[in-house]
Amino acid sequence: MTADDWNRVADVASVVCLLGGSLLAFAAGVGVLRFPDLLARMHAGTKPQVLGLVLVLVGLGLRLRDGGAVWALVLVAVFQMLTAPVAAHMVGRAGYRTGKIDSRTLEVDELTRDLSAAQEAQRRRRA
Amino acid sequence: MTVVVWVCGVLLVAGALLSVIRIEKGPSMLDRTVGLDIVVLTIIAALGLYAAAYRRADVVPILVALSLVGFVGSVTIARFAAVEPEGEGRVLTREEIAAREAELRAQEEATDDERGVPDEHHGGGAEGEVR
Numbered sequence: 001m002t003a004d005d006w007n008r009v010a011d012v013a014s015v016v017c018l019l020g021g022s023l024l025a026f027a028a029g030v031g032v033l034r035f036p037d038l039l040a041r042m043h044a045g046t047k048p049q050v051l052g053l054v055l056v057l058v059g060l061g062l063r064l065r066d067g068g069a070v071w072a073l074v075l076v077a078v079f080q081m082l083t084a085p086v087a088a089h090m091v092g093r094a095g096y097r098t099g100k101i102d103s104r105t106l107e108v109d110e111l112t113r114d115l116s117a118a119q120e121a122q123r124r125r126r127a
Numbered sequence: 128m129t130v131v132v133w134v135c136g137v138l139l140v141a142g143a144l145l146s147v148i149r150i151e152k153g154p155s156m157l158d159r160t161v162g163l164d165i166v167v168l169t170i171i172a173a174l175g176l177y178a179a180a181y182r183r184a185d186v187v188p189i190l191v192a193l194s195l196v197g198f199v200g201s202v203t204i205a206r207f208a209a210v211e212p213e214g215e216g217r218v219l220t221r222e223e224i225a226a227r228e229a230e231l232r233a234q235e236e237a238t239d240d241e242r243g244v245p246d247e248h249h250g251g252g253a254e255g256e257v258r
Contacts, residue, residue: 015131018176022135022142025172028165029142032149038157041149045161048142048168053194056175060187069184076171076187076194083198087164090205095157098210 010062017059024052038100042088049084053077132180139176143169157208160201167197 024047031044057073064070095101096111103109143166150162171193178186219227 011128014179015128018135018179019131021172022138022176025165025169026138026142026145028168029145032162032165033145038155038161041158041161045165048165048172053168053171056172057190060175060179063179064182064184064187066184069187072187072191076190079191079194080197083194087198087201087205090202091157091160094205094208095155098155098157098208100155100157 007065010065014059014062017055017062021048021052021054021056021059024048024055028052037102037105038095039092039105042091046084046088050081053080128180132176135176136173139169139173155208156204160204164197164201167193167200171197 028044028047031047032041035041035044054077057077061070061073092101093111103112146162146165146169150159150166153159171190174186174190174193178184178190
């Protein structure tokens with residue numbers, strides 16, 4: 001295969017990745033509008049945050065095919081993976097504290113369990 | 128390539144519009160925060176799409192900056208989230224604003240009549256003033 005063929009293969013792969021990323025962003029829009037409560041909306045919102053963004057960045061990297069730019073794109077993905085959990089944690093905890101979360105819809109509720117265990121321990125220490 | 132760029136662009140714009148509708152609807156600040164997060168992500172994806180379509184590597188630093196500051200907004204709002212009264216987190220309609228204004232004005236007039244001091248809100252006369 002010549003270099004020209006490889007360029008075409010890279011372009012096609014990048015197009016597929018870009019399409020996938022855009023689809024995930026669209027799915028997030030639909031989900032955040034249609035889902036019933038805060039946690040479900042957060043779940044929809046995380047779709048483009050990691051996989052969608054990584055797909056778009058891979059598509060962009062395959063299209064640019066330039067060393068420096070590709071390293072900057074890796075940096076973007078790493079930053080996003082570091083900051084997305086921070087934001088999700090803060091929003092989820094704030095939702096729990098302001099009563100936006102219906103505990104009947106939760107399968108596992110470790111925060112309530114840990115909080116009541118901590119309160120119990122505190123009461124025992126005072127007594 | 129052009130067709131794919133158009134398809135991707137339409138998908139991104141549609142997703143962003145749907146989350147803007149969610150931002151408008153609320154019902155709480157945190158739902159709006161989630162919507163805003165998705166809008167920022169869509170902007171990053173759209174910039175990536177633009178850079179890919181025109182092979183512009185100089186857009187990449189903007190992506191780095193946006194991915195760094197994109198989460199600041201939602202963290203800040205989540206930090207200051209408070210329990211909101213039901214029905215508070217929305218924009219009032221014109222009629223509701225008019226009703227509230229009328230109520231306030233009626234209250235003001237009632238207190239003015241009671242005390243007989245029309246210019247109360249301008250501070251009134253100085254204390255110990257010689258007339």
